[in-house]
Amino acid sequence: MPEYIPEDSVGLVEGAMAHFEEPLELESGQWLERYDLAYETYGTLNADRSNAVLVCHALSGDQHAAGYNSMDDKKPGWWDGLIGPGKPLDTARFFVVCVNVLGSCKGSTGPASINPATGEPYGLDFPLVTVRDWVASQERLMDRLGIERWAAVVGGSLGGMQALQWTIDYPHRLDACLAIAAAPKLSAQNIAFNEVARQAIMTDPEFHGGRYYGHDKPRRGLALARMIGHITYLSESAMRDKFGRDLRKGQPLSYGFDVDFEVESYLRYQGRRFVDRFDANSYLYLTKVLDYFDPAAEYDGDLARAFANSDNRFLVIAFSSDWRFSAERSREITQALYANNLDVTFAEIEAPQGHDAFLLKIAPYHDMVRAYMDRLAEEAGL
Amino acid sequence: MRHPAGRFRVDFDVIEAWVTPHSRVLDLGCGDGTLLARLRDRKQVSGYGVEINVNNIITSIGKGVSVIQADLDTGLRDFETDSVDYVVLSQTLQAMHYPHFVLREMLRVGREAIVSFPNIGHWLARLQLGVSGRMPRTPSLPYNWYNTPNIHLHTLRDFESLCEKEDIEILERRVLDRHGRSGLLAKNLPNIFGATAMYRIQRGPGMTM
Numbered sequence: 261m262p263e264y265i266p267e268d269s270v271g272l273v274e275g276a277m278a279h280f281e282e283p284l285e286l287e288s289g290q291w292l293e294r295y296d297l298a299y300e301t302y303g304t305l306n307a308d309r310s311n312a313v314l315v316c317h318a319l320s321g322d323q324h325a326a327g328y329n330s331m332d333d334k335k336p337g338w339w340d341g342l343i344g345p346g347k348p349l350d351t352a353r354f355f356v357v358c359v360n361v362l363g364s365c366k367g368s369t370g371p372a373s374i375n376p377a378t379g380e381p382y383g384l385d386f387p388l389v390t391v392r393d394w395v396a397s398q399e400r401l402m403d404r405l406g407i408e409r410w411a412a413v414v415g416g417s418l419g420g421m422q423a424l425q426w427t428i429d430y431p432h433r434l435d436a437c438l439a440i441a442a443a444p445k446l447s448a449q450n451i452a453f454n455e456v457a458r459q460a461i462m463t464d465p466e467f468h469g470g471r472y473y474g475h476d477k478p479r480r481g482l483a484l485a486r487m488i489g490h491i492t493y494l495s496e497s498a499m500r501d502k503f504g505r506d507l508r509k510g511q512p513l514s515y516g517f518d519v520d521f522e523v524e525s526y527l528r529y530q531g532r533r534f535v536d537r538f539d540a541n542s543y544l545y546l547t548k549v550l551d552y553f554d555p556a557a558e559y560d561g562d563l564a565r566a567f568a569n570s571d572n573r574f575l576v577i578a579f580s581s582d583w584r585f586s587a588e589r590s591r592e593i594t595q596a597l598y599a600n601n602l603d604v605t606f607a608e609i610e611a612p613q614g615h616d617a618f619l620l621k622i623a624p625y626h627d628m629v630r631a632y633m634d635r636l637a638e639e640a641g642l
Numbered sequence: 643m644r645h646p647a648g649r650f651r652v653d654f655d656v657i658e659a660w661v662t663p664h665s666r667v668l669d670l671g672c673g674d675g676t677l678l679a680r681l682r683d684r685k686q687v688s689g690y691g692v693e694i695n696v697n698n699i700i701t702s703i704g705k706g707v708s709v710i711q712a713d714l715d716t717g718l719r720d721f722e723t724d725s726v727d728y729v730v731l732s733q734t735l736q737a738m739h740y741p742h743f744v745l746r747e748m749l750r751v752g753r754e755a756i757v758s759f760p761n762i763g764h765w766l767a768r769l770q771l772g773v774s775g776r777m778p779r780t781p782s783l784p785y786n787w788y789n790t791p792n793i794h795l796h797t798l799r800d801f802e803s804l805c806e807k808e809d810i811e812i813l814e815r816r817v818l819d820r821h822g823r824s825g826l827l828a829k830n831l832p833n834i835f836g837a838t839a840m841y842r843i844q845r846g847p848g849m850t851m
Contacts, residue, residue, distance in 0.1 A: 591720060598690070601688075603708050605703060605708045605709050607699050607709070610696075631701075634704065635703060
């Protein structure tokens with residue numbers, strides 16, 4: 261529980277829900293007849309609606325990007341370091357919107373939602389969605405909120421992919437795109453990790469083909485999936501610094517298969533904690549969204565052509581120790597934007613924390629986002 | 643650290659005069675983005691800075707200048723062949739590990755390149771080395787020999803002989819004296835009285851990419 265709410269926090273926030281009755285045609289060709297989008301907003305939309313910023317969340321994130329939902333919350337939203345009054349995404353100037361993606365489990369329609377056709381949870385009958393579908397759904401919410409054009413769309417990791425997709429599909433509906441620790445597509449290694457995570461879930465005896473709602477859920481599988489994910493989010497050096505080969509609570513080796521090392525204890529804890537807040541089916545869907553993302557695919561692998569219609573400006577940020585989406589991947593994005601003569605700034609921030617760095621308060625990274633947003637605000641007269 | 647002597651504003655005037663309006667420019671080692679902001683405001687130039695220092699990138703962002711972070715010593719592989727009108731390298735050639743490689747890369751990416759550098763053949767430097775027998779330290783080269791980033795100091799004659807060897811065509815040369823002026827002495831005895839040398843160059847007919 262926060263004993264008090266810091267001054268630079270957006271404070272207590274209440275989530276909102278938008279219901280859509282207009283069917284959404286998905287990239288797969290399937291239709292989502294109706295759906296809900298859960299979102300949060302911070303700051304105030306100005307009179308000419310020119311100060312709206314969309315924040316896109318990553319794989320295990322949600323719409324709760326900043327502030328507290330209740331005084332009982334142990335921690336603020338996942339990007340609270342970045343979003344708030346006086347922070348780099350300054351809510352004194354910008355109106356920030358964060359939407360839970362379709363297929364997730366935090367309020368927007370997903371596999372745990374009731375399928376209107378059957379009256380039962382969708383489970384694996386929920387259609388596979390893509391980044392393009394997400395952006396299409398976000399554009400509808402944008403209309404609902406009366407926003408003509410985002411001053412910026414900002415995201416890290418899978419969120420950065422959404423920000424990029426915006427400039428491909430709706431370039432005239434945003435000014436700037438901030439893609440942080442993103443990639444233009446997943447590597448074979450990335451997909452391999454996702455597949456192991458999915459197999460962990462799907463081979464759990466409690467999985468029951470995704471129809472586990474109302475019963476025991478595939479806890480072990482999901483926890484294992486999260487443990488695998490966590491290894492890829494941290495760098496080797498971050499793990500060494502954080503845990504080394506420290507034994508748990510200074511205990512001697514057990515000469516058994518219980519937890520000996522701190523790193524084991526940490527991973528098990530992360531796995532357990534995740535199971536309580538995330539739906540295993542959603543994890544399957546969202547990892548597939550990642551695997552499928554490849555805007556260059558329809559242009560014979562030529563990423564530059566994917567951005568041919570874009571007229572946006574870009575800030576691309578990568579982190580030196582991120583091996584999940586390495587700086588090299590951000591350079592590929594930058595090269596494609598440069599090839600289109602687009603206004604792009606790229607920087608690789610020195611940071612030992614691995615992929616997770618995008619969530620952390622790292623001074624040069626936050627200073628860079630602040631400088632970029634300040635410049636946008638200045639040019640837009642905000 | 644790529645900007646030992648800071649950037650001489652004197653060479654900015656010449657660069658501004660040389661660059662045609664509405665052209666596309668890549669400014670290597672752009673520092674805090676001053677030159678590109680100026681070219682944008684006065685000559686409607688669009689372009690990018692290339693810089694290694696993150697704090698310089700942040701300052702450039704504040705000026706609305708786009709910067710692509712890269713280490714010039716590893717080349718310009720992020721940039722396509724013939725993708726800009728001018729590639730500018732101001733006061734930095736002497737700090738490169740392989741100056742000839744950087745020049746080739748500049749002329750691959752740009753239609754033309756603009757290079758400026760401090761002339762180690764200037765009489766003041768010659769005097770210091772000749773009389774006191776010590777490595778020169780001048781206002782434009784203020785470092786000690788052991789901590790200078792300027793590892794490849796050269797004279798005008800050195801540069802021009804490299805151009806000949808690499809089949810680089812010199813389109814224009816401007817030599818500025820210690821006061822940033824192109825006086826008579828700097829004009830007639832450039833390798834002795836020139837403190838800053840500036841060249842506009844392009845690929846020669848035999849230069850292969």
